[in-house]
Amino acid sequence: MEQGSFQGAYNVFKIIIMKKKRYICLYFQVHQPYRLGRFRYFDIGRRGGYFDDDKNRAILDKVSAKCYLPATLLLQDLVRSYPGRFKCSFSFSGMVLEQLQEMNPKVLSVFQELLSQPEVEVLAETYGHSLSALASQKEFEKQVKRHGEMIMSLFHQQPTVLRNTELIYSDSIGKYAAEMGFKGILAEGADRILGWRSPNFLYAASEAPALSLLLKNYRLSDDIAFRFSQPGWNEGPLTAEKFVHWLNAIPEDEPLVNLFMDYETFGEHQWAESGIFDFLQALPEAVFQNSDFQFITPSEVLEQLHPVDRISMPEPVSWADEARDLSAWLGNPLQDDAFESLYRLQSRVENCADEHIQRDWQKLQTSDHFYYMCTKYFADGDVHKYFNPYDSPYEAFVNYMNVLADFELRLETAASLPPALRRSFKIQREAIPHRVQTD
Amino acid sequence: MRVLMFGWEFPPYISGGLGTACYGLTKGLMEHGAEVLFVLPRLFGGEDAGTMRMIGAAEAELPEEFSRFMEQGKMQLLQVNTALFPYATDKSYLSGDGAMGYDATFQSKTAMGGGLTGMYGSRLMDEVFRYASLAPDIAARHSFDLIHAHDWLTYPAGMAASSYAGKPMIAHVHATEYDRSGDFPNERVMQIEKMGMQAAERVIAVSEYTKKIAIKQYHIDEKKVDVVHNGVLPGSEKPEVRVDKTFPVVVFLGRVTFQKGPEYFLYAAAKVLRNNPDVRFVVAGHGDKLLSMITLAARLKISSRVSFTGFINSDDIGQLFGDSDVYVMPSVSEPFGISALEAARAGVPVIISRQTGVAEVLKSALKTDFWDVDGMSDAIIALLQHNSLRRWMSRNGRQQARMQTWNKAASRVLTTYSKLLS
Incomplete structure (x- = not known):
């Protein structure tokens, strides 16, 4: 009898284990920067218009056609085909939303349609897709708030989970997020942080235990995002069946697989011809047929799972490159000086009511500008590259600093003039006396 | 008086101060009644087009007064088939003076890119002597009283023409390797500079400062060096003054x-x-x-x-x-x-x-x-x-x-x- 009851308890226990739910959390990042046009020294103080409107429009149109439209329509189909079962989450930078509003409202409405489904969750992020969390808590909070207002007005959702720019996370950023009332935050499941631990659990922030950490499973995420059509990858071509097979190979006690990636994975990074859309279309069915996994959104994860441990990231970790640190955006002298020069203007911008200045301030903070200044893969002294305006970190830096100089002048002008005159930035000054020639 | 002058660039296709100097000097000489045969290297069609773009002077539109001088027969532009290019690499920037980049020609990627790196040591040197090898032919086909060579790239050409025609040569020093490279000069370039200045009957230095370098670094006889300061072309003296200027x-x-x-x-x-x-x-x-x-x-x-x-x-x-x-x-x-x-x-x-x-x-x-x-x-x-x-x-x-x-x-x-x- 004793043995029997033990057997019975074991059976119940086994059922609990067997029934223990396992989840796939899909998250897609949507962002386009406002790329700068060529801005020379001679343009400083002489013209506004920092951004290359034609180029930005062309890129937005291209990405919309190849990715945003087809991928979003496909997801709409999937949500309709598997109501309450297929789920995913998004975050949009304020930059891409502004550009869609301005230049491609049709695509925006397709996104709105998808996001109106309860199966699709939208996350918070910084408005400008900025590195502000590394510069100033105050600016970071302002941006997240500004972004939240935009999300509310466009998607009628109040995000409870935060995703910082480029998945950059540190203990300090965790504290900022918790202070703002967020319940969870997305971060990279970097090996150097996790050590022997698996990313496939929910964790808590070490400095703010109320904040849960969802860590990206970078191997499985990158199988889709990077390796999918990589020539010479011995696992290619990747099918939904094979992917589900890998999911099933994950130890049964690990309840959560976080697949975080750029949305452009679908159709832009991996072209339609690679079969990426077929893969996405087939994935839910394959998961439902051949595994115990269910789809889940980030806020649902926080309801279903409990953190198993605390994770500390004293130094910022990101999802970029092999290094998974900040070195794509900061660290070389160009990036550091540009970054410091930008945030030296912060208090002056705060005191400026001009909406044009406020909007440009967001656009100038976008992390992409600093990414263009990265010299990691640029042989020093390679003059050849310098000449291509879009192919050299030095060119990117010089151009950015000219723009910033002009922005600073506008800031001074806007601040020094009475409100009635603030709309005009050109002040006519007396000619410099020593160069007024009478002969 | 007819002068056979060896240069390497001429307006409007110039990349440095030497082109400006040659332009100003020849103009001044012709105003004084001298006649100038100006020899320029030029690139023949298709040759090395991938790595450089040097447009031959014949294809260029010359400044107006030069067309006039040429019509009057005071000036001829002669071209030599060589790929000689004055600013082959940044390291080999040669002219001492002047504002740079007057013309878009040398702003192009192809012209300034690293494609020519390495020429300084080998190709460029070959071209210098190729230029020189063509000089006697020019000397044979024209009559002139003396030879005037500008900087080291043209000294071998000047020397060749001089010994062929038996006419005296002037070496005009606009810059030296010592200026360009300080204590780490290119020995071969210095050698050519020294040879040229020694072979020349007279040396013109663009300043007392340069004269001292010729004497001290190249051991040229003080008595044979004259100083002629460069001029400045009359230009617009009233540049656009920005009225909305907000910073010095x-x-x-x-x-x-x-x-x-x-x-x-x-x-x-x-x-x-x-x-x-x-x-x-x-x-x-x-x-x-x-x-x-x-x-x-x-x-x-x-x-x-x-x-x-x-x-x-x-x-x-x-x-x-x-x-x-x-x-x-x-x-x-x-x-x-x-x-x-x-x-x-x-x-x-x-x-x-x-x-x-x-x-x-x-x-x-x-x-x-x-x-x-x-x-x-x-x-x-x-x-x-x-x-x-x-x-x-x-x-x-x-x-x-x-x-x-x-x-x-x-x-x-x-x-x-x-x-x-x-």
Whole structure:
């Protein structure tokens, strides 16, 4: 009898284990920067218009056609085909939303349609897709708030989970997020942080235990995002069946697989011809047929799972490159000086009511500008590259600093003039006396 | 008098001060009645088109007065089939003087890119001697009284023509390897320079400063060296003055190379900015030190106040001078420095290093040693602070620049010619 009851308890226990739910959390990042046009020294103080409107429009149109439209329509189909079962989450930078509003409202409405489904969750992020969390808590909070207002007005959702720019996370950023009332935050499941631990659990922030950490499973995420059509990858071509097979190979006690990636994975990074859309279309069915996994959104994860441990990231970790640190955006002298020069203007911008200045301030903070200044893969002294305006970190830096100089002048002008005159930035000054020639 | 002159560039297709100097000098000589046969290297169709673009002078539109001179038979442009290219690599920037990048030709990627790197040692040297090998043929087909060769690239050609025709040669020193490379000169280039100056019956140096280098570094007989200061072409003296100018501008204009001392400009800038954070510094020009200068500015944390323009054309130079409150030339060793005169002519107060030839004619410039960044920053601050000083220097600089004409330089050169022929 004793043995029997033990057997019975074991059976119940086994059922609990067997029934223990396992989840796939899909998250897609949507962002386009406002790329700068060529801005020379001679343009400083002489013209506004920092951004290359034609180029930005062309890129937005291209990405919309190849990715945003087809991928979003496909997801709409999937949500309709598997109501309450297929789920995913998004975050949009304020930059891409502004550009869609301005230049491609049709695509925006397709996104709105998808996001109106309860199966699709939208996350918070910084408005400008900025590195502000590394510069100033105050600016970071302002941006997240500004972004939240935009999300509310466009998607009628109040995000409870935060995703910082480029998945950059540190203990300090965790504290900022918790202070703002967020319940969870997305971060990279970097090996150097996790050590022997698996990313496939929910964790808590070490400095703010109320904040849960969802860590990206970078191997499985990158199988889709990077390796999918990589020539010479011995696992290619990747099918939904094979992917589900890998999911099933994950130890049964690990309840959560976080697949975080750029949305452009679908159709832009991996072209339609690679079969990426077929893969996405087939994935839910394959998961439902051949595994115990269910789809889940980030806020649902926080309801279903409990953190198993605390994770500390004293130094910022990101999802970029092999290094998974900040070195794509900061660290070389160009990036550091540009970054410091930008945030030296912060208090002056705060005191400026001009909406044009406020909007440009967001656009100038976008992390992409600093990414263009990265010299990691640029042989020093390679003059050849310098000449291509879009192919050299030095060119990117010089151009950015000219723009910033002009922005600073506008800031001074806007601040020094009475409100009635603030709309005009050109002040006519007396000619410099020593160069007024009478002969 | 007919002069067979060997050069390597001529307006409008020029990349440095030497083209300007050849233009001004030949113009001055012809105004004095001399006739000039000007030999230019040119690139034949398709040859090396992938790595460089040098447009032969025949295809170029010449300045108007030259067409006139040519119609009158005072001037002929002769072209030699060689790929000789004056500024083959940044390291080999050769002319000592002048504003850079007057023409878009050399702003192209193909012309300035690293495609020619390595030519300095091998290809370029081959081309120099190829140019020389074609010189006797030219000497045979034309009659002339003497030969005038500009800088080391043309000395072998001048020497070849001279020995073939038995006519005397003048070596015109616009710059030396010693200026360009300091204590680490290219030995072969120095050797050719020395050979040329020794073979020449007379040597013309662009300044007393350069004459001293010829004597001290190249052991040339003092008695055979004449000094002829460069002139400055009359240009627009009223550059566009920006009316909405909101910050003072201090400008460096020249190739961003060791010789021009751009790093001293940046160190001085950092000191000035501590005194007045509103000043904007402009580094206009390109060169092998450009990327390291951009990095230096970032390391000094002054990038928000420094603009790097890369190559700029003559219109932009005019506008830049119009913007500028102070012009700084911190050259480590500058045989002359035409662009300082051009700045002065445009009414911009000038600060120059003592290691420049132009200091001998531009008396109203403020002078410091190139390495003395304290002195340099003090001078910049003083000029920005004191309107009276700036106005006074602007007026005087303009007058002194106006007096420094090519006509005057040409008459000195003619004096050298007559010494030679008498």
